[in-house]
Amino acid sequence: MRRTTTVAKVLLVGLVVMLVSADTIVAASQGGSQGTNAKGIIIQVNPSSRTVDRGDPASYSVSLTSTNGFNGSVTPTVSGLPASTTAAFAPTSVALGAGKTATVTFTVATSATTPDGKADLTIATAAGASQADAVVVQLYVQWSKKTFSISGNLGTQLTPGVTVPLNLSIANPNNKSLALTSLSVSITGVTRTQSAVTAALPCTASDYVVTNYSGSYPLTDPAGSSSLQSLGVPPALWPKIAMLDTTVNQDGCKGATLQLAYSGAGEGN
Secondary structure, X not given: OHHXXXXXXXXXXXXXXXXXHHHHHHHHHOOOEEOOXXXXXXXXXXXXXXXXXXXXXXXEEEEEEEOOOOOEEEEEEEEOOOOOOEEEEEOOOEEEOOOOXXXXXXXXXXXXXXXXXEEEEEEEEEOOOOOOOOEEEEEEEEOOEOOOEEEOOOOOOOOOOOEEEOOOEEEEOOOOOEEEEEEEEEEEEEEOOHXXXXXXXXOOHHHEEEEOOOOOOOEEEOOEEXXXXXXXXXXXXXXXXEEOOOOOOOHHHOOOEEEEEEEEEEEEO
8 A cells, every 4th residue: 555655646746747847838838938937036928929010019918926935026127129129117116925926017119210020038037136037038020111192282383493392291091100211202294285285395304303302211200191391391301393494495384284203101100
């Protein structure tokens, strides 16, 4: 009977070890990243990875558990943040009682200039002599182009030697602001008046010069309708269209209509 009891105890101990190991694997496979016990604190982070567009935040739930009777203040820390990001824990520190668990929210704020790709974020603790093994989670940042439209109207006739600034109008249908990284205007055609056509008076895009937007990028554009003027961009930085003053008869350009094409690029901000 003693031998049977001894064998039963050995089997039971082995079963307990297997269950603890399996639980750790399951926690990780369910989206968490599990740290191991080191001097009284266990860190668990959920999920183990986040994917966000540039300019969007990413949040993780960080659980801090006291083991081996640890009792005291714990401050979570992070390293490995990509450029142009900031991070914060809320709350910034917690008081752990023996055997207790506290949860903090870890948020990474990306920006329009955060580089694309994967970053390994190492989450650890500062708790005096009781330090936890660090947990590594992933942050994937991706560039996300957004749809918007550009239009413009000179609002006045061009005459030889005159330059007119073009106040671009921007329609942003997204529910958040955009970081515009390029704006351009080009002349795709010229429609002469009927009298100019009848008199065979020429007028082409070569009679005009386009100077594109010369302001800085990225240009932040809010959701909805806006313009360079409403965004506070000085007219000196707006695109400009000038009619050249040449020695050739330019009567064919009197009353002509220019067809303009607009293009640009923007990212979620």
